[in-house]
Amino acid sequence: MAQLLYRLGRFSYRRRGRVVAVWAAIVVLLGLGAVVLGGSPSDKLTIPGTEAQQALEDLRTDLPGAANATATLVVQVPEGETVTDEVLAPVLTDAAALPGVVAVVPPSVSKAVSQDGRTGLVRVVYGTPLEDVSQEAKDAFDAFGESASTDALTVVSGGELSQAVPEIGATEGIGVLVAAVVLVVTFGSLVAAGMTLLTALVGLGAGMSVLLILTSYVDITSTAPILALMLGLAVGIDYALFISSRHRNNLADGLDYEESVARAVATAGSAVTFAGATVVIALAGLGIAGIPFLTTMGLAAAGTVLTAVIVALTLLPALLGFVGKRILPRKQRTGAIAPNAQDGAGFRWARGVIRFRTPVVILGVLGLAALAIPMLNMHLALPDGGTAPAGSHQRVAYDLTAESFGPGANGPLIIVVKGDTAESTAALAADVTSAIQGLGDVGVVQPGAASESGETQLVTVVPNSSPSTEETAQLVRTIRDTVQPLADGPSESVAVTGTTAVGVDVSAKLAAALPIYLGVVIGLSFLLLLIAFRSWMVPLKAAFGFLLTVGATFGIVVGVFQWGWAGGLIGIDNPGPLVSFLPIIMIGILFGLAMDYEVFIVSRVREEFVHGSHATEATIAGVGHGARVVSAAALIMASVFAGFALVDDPTIKAIGFGLAIGVLIDAFVVRMTIVPAVLALLGDRAWSLPRWLARVTPKVDIEGANLRLADDRPTEEPVPSH
DSSP states (O other): OHHHHHHHHHHHHHTHHHHHHHHHHHHHHHHHHHHHHOOOOOOOOOOTTOHHHHHHHHHHHHOHHHHSOEEEEEEEOOTTOOOOHHHHHHHHHHHHTSTTEEEEEOHHHHTOBOTTSSEEEEEEEESSOGGGSOHHHHHHHHHHHHHHOBTTBEEEEESTTOOOOOOOOTHHHHHHHHHHHHHHHHHSOHHHHHHHHHHHHHHHHHHHHHHHHHTTTSOOOTHHHHHHHHHHHHHHHHHHHHHHHHHHHHHHTTOOHHHHHHHHHHHHHHHHHHHHHHHHHHHHGGGGGOOHHHHHHHHHHHHHHHHHHHHHHHHHHHHHHHHGGGGSOHHHHSSOOOOOOSSSHHHHHHHHHHHTHHHHHHHHHHHHHHHTGGGGGOOEEOOOGGGSOTTSHHHHHHHHHHHHHOGGGGSOEEEEEEOSSHHHHHHHHHHHHHHHHTSTTEEEEEEEEEOTTSSEEEEEEEESSOTTSHHHHHHHHHHHHHHGGGOOSTTOEEEEESHHHHHHHHHHHHHHHHHHHHHHHHHHHHHHHHHHHSOSHHHHHHHHHHHHHHHHHHHHHIIIIISOTTGGGGTOSSOOOEETTHHHHHHHHHHHHHHHHHHHHHHHHHHHHHTTOOHHHHHHHHHHHHHHHHHHHHHHHHHHHHHHTTSSOHHHHHHHHHHHHHHHIIIIIIIIIIHHHHHHHHGGGGGOOOHHHHHHSOOOOSSOTTOOOOTTOOTTOOOOOO
16 A cells, blocks of 8 residues: 555656646536535435334325424514414415415414413425425525514414524634644744645535535435535545644655655555545445434545545645745754654653553542443434523524423424324324323324324324433333224234434434444454454554543533533533434544554554664554644544533534533543553563464555665655745
8 A cells, every 4th residue: 555655646746747746626616516516405304114114104195194294483472472373364365475385374273272261383384295395485484483573473484394504604713713723833834734724625515515415315404514514524624634743753754855755655645545535435334323314424525535635646646846945844954854753752651651650540440430431321302492502482482382382392293193094093193193102201192183084193292301311212112012902903003204303213223323323333444453453452542542432432422511511611402302313423433543543653663663762662652643643633532622612502512512522532541641551561462463363464554664765766856946
């Protein structure tokens, strides 16, 4: 691998003008394509193979109107007054004229009026399922409440149609600014810092343009582009930082510019390729869960990471050719470049860790294990209006509904009863209603619409608990266990569906897939590191360290977002369950990022070891040389992710916060502290491999041990003087 990347780096350096021109053309063409062909994200949510999804599919055939999207207008009059059809007449008329609306059901018909008569729920029915409602129609409904409100009547848009769409704002730029400052401090050169950011932005622009084009042809959720943006920006900066830093070290060792760039791409570029491949594989592996929206989310993020790797290996060496001496601090440009110091902070840290290696390992493992304790009480659910930002119309509608009708009114359950005749269906529906009324945590049970043939009947159940609570999830399971045995024969069936039931099924399916996915990720990490380092102890240590990172990260996230630890500092005003797909996404991303730091540090340790250094000295040298870069990379990634933790959307906030914490834990506690301590304890045994395993393990030279200077490299290549 190193020899191939060496030739690629040298080619990009020599043909730098053409390489930059090609990338400029690619970015422009993709940008134009995104403008002309780009679509908008879809909120289509399907969970194949679940009871709730199958019931929805049946409804579209048997009772199409019941499967269509519905929205809710929460209306409220001042104290002492009562909601009436006369008061609501203008609202009902205007709501019926909204795009896509086919019916408006006033509170007097649906009996959705609070006990004090002040608050009512207006049901707005659309002519298509939720995923087919246009964005124009959604925007019109969201804006309707504010425009319809008067001094005598408050109108708030809510319900399943009115879901807050995550948006990118100015807060994300804070992370980028912090990253820029870290780069300037790390490089001591504005040019070097700017070049690193430029390559990251080029890769991000290309990757996001492709993603926007694909939204016209593939269902991509609104969260997917933000996740891709978050991850693409972070890894783009880090990958460029790794290669640029190695180039500077090569110059300090006396290599000329072309050879330095080529070797930087061969060594650090190998680590980048390896780490990027692990991220891509882990994200693509999200398809294991069998949930389409999660699969597309993972593939979207994987695409931006892959683009970042390609940019770092091709465009970056070309730009390094143009930058020349300006990659160095000003004081090093005119004189001889100082050799790499062996007494820097990284070397002192490595020596201190190795000196106290046994207590370091014990305290590190116990400390991270203690942080992981809250994870044992993790509760997962899909976001609803109760998790929307405070003050948003979605949150106001949710709170008004909960206050006036009880929390469960925000997520009623739909029971689909089917029989072979109208009479048998009616009898079964009556039995189902009677059975559910006797269950705990049930507020209201009432009959719903029936198909023209009468063979399909709906029963609506309003829980006492809010949609995302464990009590409601347990109620869904209890109802299923209670009513399904009432169906007599293959011609009768009873199924629980609705938005709340869909969320319960998603959470259950993801919870079942999580151990399998974690096992695949751990197994993959062991196999890849075995191939990379030709050692079985190094990958075993890396896998264990990854488990420590994941456990501690989830423990902190549960404490902040579910238990409310200092949640107000990042805008958490209503602690609650974590979004269902958060754990599996964070495992995939953190796995790749952990391998970034593992490969970058341990590959340098192995490089020193295979060139003759003692195992302990190799560890000190590897950590010493890599500490500054890994520290900068971790701070940059954490800063970018933390910027996303400041957005209002709770899902993006949790992902950004969790990734920022996870990166800091993995880089500073696991990879730069526990890893060198363990390597020092293992000594030469860390690099051992049984003969039978050595024969079947591919030889991949990621540390550049087999590099040889190309005989045809022209010696007259001028040194850039920019």
